[in-house]
Amino acid sequence: MEEKKGFLSILFNGIIKENPTFRLLLGMCPSLAVTTMAKNGLGMGAAATFVLVGSNLVISLIRKIVPDKVRIPVFITVIAGFTTIVHMLLAAFLPEINKQLGIYIPLIVVNCIIFARAEMFAQKNGPISSILDGIGMGIGFTLAITLIGSVREILGAGTWMGIPVTVNLFDPAVLFILPPGGFMVMGLLVAAFNKITERKRKETGNEADSEAGCAAGCPGCSKAMHGGEA
Amino acid sequence: MKELFAILIGAMFVENFVLSKFLGICPFLGVSKKTSTAVGMSGAVIFVLVLSQAVTWLVNHYLLVPNELEYLQTIAFILTIAALVQLVETILKKMIPSLYKALGVYLPLITTNCAVLGSALLFVERQYSFVQAVFFGFAAGLGFTLALVLFSGVRERLETCDIPEAFKGMPITLIAASLVSVTFMGFASLIIP
Amino acid sequence: MYKEIIKPSIILFLVCAVITGALAYVAAVTKPIIAENDKLAKQEAMAEVLPEAKSFSDPVSFEALEKEGFPVTGTIKNIYVAPDCGFVVEVTTKGYGGEVNMMVGIGNDKTVKGVKLTSHNETPGLGAKAANPEFVEQYLGPIPEGGFVVVKGASKSDSEIEAVSGATISSRAVTKGVTEAVNLIDYIIDEDAAATLNTLAGGN
Numbered sequence: 001m002e003e004k005k006g007f008l009s010i011l012f013n014g015i016i017k018e019n020p021t022f023r024l025l026l027g028m029c030p031s032l033a034v035t036t037m038a039k040n041g042l043g044m045g046a047a048a049t050f051v052l053v054g055s056n057l058v059i060s061l062i063r064k065i066v067p068d069k070v071r072i073p074v075f076i077t078v079i080a081g082f083t084t085i086v087h088m089l090l091a092a093f094l095p096e097i098n099k100q101l102g103i104y105i106p107l108i109v110v111n112c113i114i115f116a117r118a119e120m121f122a123q124k125n126g127p128i129s130s131i132l133d134g135i136g137m138g139i140g141f142t143l144a145i146t147l148i149g150s151v152r153e154i155l156g157a158g159t160w161m162g163i164p165v166t167v168n169l170f171d172p173a174v175l176f177i178l179p180p181g182g183f184m185v186m187g188l189l190v191a192a193f194n195k196i197t198e199r200k201r202k203e204t205g206n207e208a209d210s211e212a213g214c215a216a217g218c219p220g221c222s223k224a225m226h227g228g229e230a
Numbered sequence: 231m232k233e234l235f236a237i238l239i240g241a242m243f244v245e246n247f248v249l250s251k252f253l254g255i256c257p258f259l260g261v262s263k264k265t266s267t268a269v270g271m272s273g274a275v276i277f278v279l280v281l282s283q284a285v286t287w288l289v290n291h292y293l294l295v296p297n298e299l300e301y302l303q304t305i306a307f308i309l310t311i312a313a314l315v316q317l318v319e320t321i322l323k324k325m326i327p328s329l330y331k332a333l334g335v336y337l338p339l340i341t342t343n344c345a346v347l348g349s350a351l352l353f354v355e356r357q358y359s360f361v362q363a364v365f366f367g368f369a370a371g372l373g374f375t376l377a378l379v380l381f382s383g384v385r386e387r388l389e390t391c392d393i394p395e396a397f398k399g400m401p402i403t404l405i406a407a408s409l410v411s412v413t414f415m416g417f418a419s420l421i422i423p
Numbered sequence: 424m425y426k427e428i429i430k431p432s433i434i435l436f437l438v439c440a441v442i443t444g445a446l447a448y449v450a451a452v453t454k455p456i457i458a459e460n461d462k463l464a465k466q467e468a469m470a471e472v473l474p475e476a477k478s479f480s481d482p483v484s485f486e487a488l489e490k491e492g493f494p495v496t497g498t499i500k501n502i503y504v505a506p507d508c509g510f511v512v513e514v515t516t517k518g519y520g521g522e523v524n525m526m527v528g529i530g531n532d533k534t535v536k537g538v539k540l541t542s543h544n545e546t547p548g549l550g551a552k553a554a555n556p557e558f559v560e561q562y563l564g565p566i567p568e569g570g571f572v573v574v575k576g577a578s579k580s581d582s583e584i585e586a587v588s589g590a591t592i593s594s595r596a597v598t599k600g601v602t603e604a605v606n607l608i609d610y611i612i613d614e615d616a617a618a619t620l621n622t623l624a625g626g627n
Binding site: 025028029030032033072073076077080081083084087088102103106107109110112115175178179180181182183184186187188190191192194195198 | 249250251252253254255256259301302303304305308309312341342343344347348351352355395396397399400401402403404405407408409411412414415
């Protein structure tokens with residue numbers, strides 16, 4: 001991450017190449033739990049993006065004065081602070097969405113995407129790059145979970161964003177908005193994403209990061225979390 | 231007693247943390263490759279869950295609620311959990327090396343396990359008493375264990391299967407998880423009306 | 424010493440202090456808005472289930488009702504009196520995904536005027552359908568003799584409630600709530616307990 005990158009490439013990095021959900025397989029819990037409807041995916045994505053941008057900015061600003069020893073608790077405090085702010089704002093101005101997302105809003109704290117970006121990007125880069133990284137990753141996450149939500153809502157309830165779309169085409173299969181459908185749709189979408197990027201990779205001859213996701217996802221970021229203290 | 235039993239059945243089967251509430255998905259997918267690691271991880275999770283439920287309940291009940299600081303719940307809980315995990319790790323290392331050997335590698339992974347923070351947030355939402363909250367943590371841990379151990383069996387079999395290229399790794403694991411989750415839906419009718 | 428322990432501690436403390444301060448500020452700003460939202464939502468729901476009512480009393484809580492010897496179980500949360508019109512009962516039962524909260528409006532003539540689910544965690548597309556008007560409309564009308572029964576398949580009489588298909592537990596949860604509310608109001612009207620209730624409500 002040390003080399004200078006164009007701002008634009010930082011922004012787009014999170015959307016496709018390192019899409020947090022489909023490529024890095026981070027933040028799986030909310031990706032599966034709240035995606036029964038496209039609208040919920042959008043709300044969750046927006047909330048997480050807010051936290052991501054805020055914590056990336058603050059961490060990038062204070063990165064030089066925070067000693068390594070207390071790095072982890074400082075990061076956790078900053079992230080938890082932004083999460084609580086977003087939680088209160090949602091409760092005040094969008095109570096419907098807040099009710100739908102329930103405990104998964106405070107659970108943004110333990111969403112690996114945010115911690116991983118703090119540790120891998122914001123800690124090493126300036127504030128502007130960090131904001132862009134946050135926005136890019138946030139958009140990538142939002143698009144991914146809105147997509148999962150859309151697929152589940154259309155197949156499972158026959159609606160999209162609450163609008164009926166499949167009235168005369170087929171009877172919706174409720175299974176898709178139940179928990180098993182979450183795993184299933186996620187599995188199929190990751191496979192599709194693999195297929196697409198695989199073709200691209202073969203074209204460009206870059207075979208490097210194929211298996212990085214699975215195993216290195218969450219355990220990876222937890223390890224990073226404790227690496228400095230062990 | 232009846233209430234505790236309802237919590238046990240509820241947290242283990244009906245609303246299994248992993249398979250129906252989607253809490254603790256990361257370790258569920260990350261360390262379920264072999265049954266032995268699944269058991270180790272589960273042991274560590276149960277241990278931390280019970281302990282953290284007790285401590286966070288006390289923090290919430292005696293520090294936050296009386297001072298009307300409920301809005302600090304998320305921040306207080308996550309810091310408590312992080313500190314607790316660190317403390318447990320240090321103490322085990324010094325005092326009970328054999329247990330540390332068994333659980334040690336899994337402990338650092340637990341801070342970011344949504345199941346731990348999730349159960350803390352849930353006992354607030356459901357207004358559990360101290361005993362209920364601790365028991366809920368224990369039951370949720372058992373549910374996590376059940377899902378993880380069952381699923382590791384499934385995954386060990388997947389290893390020998392011939393899987394299409396794009397599905398290798400995570401996708402096929404997720405689809406297998408979907409099928410295990412379907413079986414757990416059968417427990418839904420166990421709910422006490 | 425300074426670099427090892429004191430400096431990290433000071434910085435950690437400062438970060439915590441700043442964040443807590445920011446949170447306290449946001450909490451102070453949002454708290455009244457949240458309270459106002461809740462109040463508005465509640466008022467709207469009450470007006471919806473008992474449209475004829477001009478005003479509502481303050482809530483009478485479960486504890487107060489129990490103390491005065493009303494036959495209430497824990498499912499009844501609050502009851503509001505609408506003078507010369509009827510009552511709104513706030514009930515909480517256990518559904519498939521957790522608590523189901525609802526408001527039941529009942530007129531002085533013992534008819535169910537409206538039922539509204541204010542919050543629930545039922546499965547979208549299945550149990551959540553129990554919140555739809557098509558389902559709750561089944562309760563409207565005079566209270567049937569012998570109460571409501573949930574049936575699978577088409578309902579044949581006023582007392583039979585057709586369950587949402589695939590969601591018997593949610594249907595039962597709503598029915599239980601309405602039944603409890605109806606029983607309580609039945610008792611209040613039959614036993615002339617409305618006066619006691621009015622005193623509790625702090626009304627005239």
